[in-house]
Amino acid sequence: MKRSALAENVSALVFLSPFIVIFGVFLAWPLFYSFYLSLNKVTALVNVFDNLTFVGFQNFIALFKDGLFGWSLLMTLYYAALIVPLGIGTSLLLAVLLNNKLRLSRLFRTAFFLPYVLDLFVVGIVWTFIYSPHFGVLTRIFETVGITYFSEQGFLGRPATAMPAVVIVNVLKGAGFGMILYLAALQNIPDSVYEAAEVDGASWWQKLTRITIPLLRPVTLFMVIVGVVAALNAFVEVFAMTTGGPSVNVGERAYGATWVTGYYLFDTFYVRLKLGYAAAMSYILLAIAVTVSLINLRLLRPKTDY
Amino acid sequence: MTGSEKTKRPVQPGRWARTAVLYVVLSAAAIVVLFPFAWMIMTALKQPGTEFDPEFFPKQPTLENLKRVFTEFGFVRYFLNSSIVAVSSALFATLFASLAAYAFAFKNFILKEKVFAVIIASMMVPGLMYVVPQFAIINRLGWMNTYRAMIVPHLANVFGLFLLRQYMTTIPKSLIDAARIDGANDFQVYGRIVVPLALPVVATLFLLTFQFHWSNFLWQLIVTNKESLYTVPVGLSMFKQQHEQLYALKMAASAVSIVPISVIFVFAQRYFIEGVTKGAIKE
């Protein structure tokens, strides 16, 4: 028994080693290093590694007092709360629709996947035109049916609509990615399961909610976690469309309605050059991501192995 | 309701209507989703300087932009570089991730859960944090201005490991046990059962990693100081200058840049989406 346990460990190591070696050098060490950075103040730019001033948890304390950081976290949660369910819902919907035996399904799959390979920056620019005040296509469409709510400020210029507008662009761009994952997973569900349900007289909706969705749980779990991580890192979409705006008054201060933490992080790192502060910010993001993931694991863990 | 009707009488009209509705919905969605794509192509065909004319279709369509992309801007070389980087990265990253995922899905070893948790957690730290330390390592290894520098740091694809493990756990355990009883070792189980069964996802991962490297701008720029080693995303960013954006050229180059991945997708989709698995299970 002992020998086989050892053999099991050794053979596992063989499978793991290529990944673990690269992980150790190029991910684990930088991870460790950036945590160390979060406990330091970085002043010099040249030879950063030897020019650190240890400050303990001062960066973290400063972050808790930083109103803009708190605001950015709120905006990030708002962003995640919109994009994760919408993104997953759209992907699932497309996958289920295209899993039908349609003659043109291959064509549609390609159509929905193509935007995913486009540069987010390019997509952002195009949508900026569509959303723009006075001249934008969407603004005009609303005007023709008598809605002038968007005429003066467009969609991205209004605090209430800016974030949803950014989310919609990203959902439409990214749905093809989730669709593929779901389509691939749908292949693993044997037809026999559906056939048995049909014999029992299950409707289309019942099959979807009682068979398909529960069996897709591992993928959904993956999509939720990856989606949350992406939301915590969101930067390009904001950079391309709103640069953090439009302004909202919070007490005395004006903050940006799309000023998400990913954007603030970039600002802190490259504009303000506060590398230690940025590292501390990243670790708070990590803590949040881990918490959210653990909750998801609890909620989405498959009840029975199948 | 439709389900029960269907079972009562196999009426064609109902199915027809449903199919028609489905087509309408899907087509409408496709048009919305593809609009930026169409805009990109149209802009690529416009005369420089007229990119923002209100007309959607170019007044005098031209292929001049496309020609300039390859003659004046060295995109031939960029494509070669990107192909090398993206293909080898995708290949090895997928291989390594699938091996590790196999271990996490089917093997028992010490600290398994803890190691997995740490690996997944690394994905949750913003990518910005990795750039400087990774660059320091590349520099220490003397890998500046090489393809290795662009490829190797990204071969431990945590996202891919997570994805593959999630799928492998949906493979029925009974299949693995049966093979074991027949005397198959780990490599045989991995190569003959798990990978074929997970092929749709393995292929998907290959595609996604390829895409990631095909568009990874910042890292590929940081590790090269030579224009001969620039890749497609670096080349694309050349069209954005301090004060002006060469939109027509950028869109022409962007349109060409997505051709490889689109072709891979169109031709490979049957392998990774349509029932390869069902055949494999019968084996």
Add this chain to the structure above:
Amino acid sequence: MRYLVLAVCVTALLACTCAKEAVKEGVVITVWETYNSEERAVFLELVDRFHEVNSGITIEAVNIPFDGLEPKILTSLATQTAPDVARVDVGFLPKIAVRGALHPLDEYGVESIKDEIRPVALSSCVLDGKTYGMPDQVNGLCLFFNVDLFKAAGLDPETPPETWEEFVEYAKTITDRDKGVFGFGMRNSLWWSLPFIYSFGGDILTPDMSRCALADEGAVAGFQFKVDLYAKHGVEGGAWRSGGIRDDMGFQNGKYAMIFNGPWAVKGLQQAGIDFGVALIPSGPAGHATNVGGNNLVVFSTSEHPREATKFLMFIASRESQAKWANELGQIPVNVLADELIDFDSHPYLGVFMEQMKYAKPRPQIGGYPEIENDVNPEMQAALDGKKPVLAAMKSACEKVGVVLADEEALKASFKE
């Protein structure tokens, strides 16, 4: 599978072939630049000329995409792999200079050329009395106007508005909301607001740079005027909004009749076939004014050949080089001695740009300037949007600026230790 193996082999082979480097004799100076293709062609000709007269020095120029330059410089500085020289935005120079990343050039003889350099350009290289670079390009905003829209509104394109009062009148005459035509299009950011602030006698900081001056009388009046253009006079098309049609795009499409823009925009507008004119930005209570932008060439403190690098910088800033640069590219020479060599006939707008530079005022030369921009912009946007009175927005902006100034003091102190 066979193809797969083949692909791997080809990959491995190619990966090996690119490692060899040619060894060059003498001193090699690496330069990271962000020129566009026309500028690069001229730059390389200048490099050739430099090689002819300086046989021991070889310049190796690498063209870096503008968007990636600053991250690339920061990463390379951290690991001491930065080049000798780079061309950086004027706002980036103080930011890295206060953090000890640049070589002061005073000891390498830049004194001899200082008198020839356009003062606004030179001041963007000087920080706390030390010279950290040589100007490479200098420019400021001017007023661009659409000739066709002027004519359609019955205005004479030969007499563009000279004062802000005239400007408002012109803009009101042109604005036609039903047609979607506006007299003016503007941006929100602080730098783009400087012509307003300066021409009303305001500034970002007090002259001794100890305190934020945005909530003082001049700046508030200037910014109030900017806000009024949108909110009170209704002559601005909302270009400043997140997601609005940007000023330059709206100008090109005939949506905005007047915008601020710089010399760099001329070529694109000519290509697009727009009939446009360029004039001085209208004057306010404090006269004419504009801001300063551009690029400087700097030598990094990690460079092993600062003397040779400085020689190259001075060569680029010399009278002859700048005359060539100005004549071939239509840009403002950074060397005033080159002015007399310019062929103004082939660059009709250059005269106006140079005239405008006489009224240019550089932004405060502090490392935290980019931070100030990012902190102040949301407040200005709130004021433009009518969510806050201008004075309240400026006061709250000044609080944020105060934090940046305090950080800057602390940073400088840490380097003196």
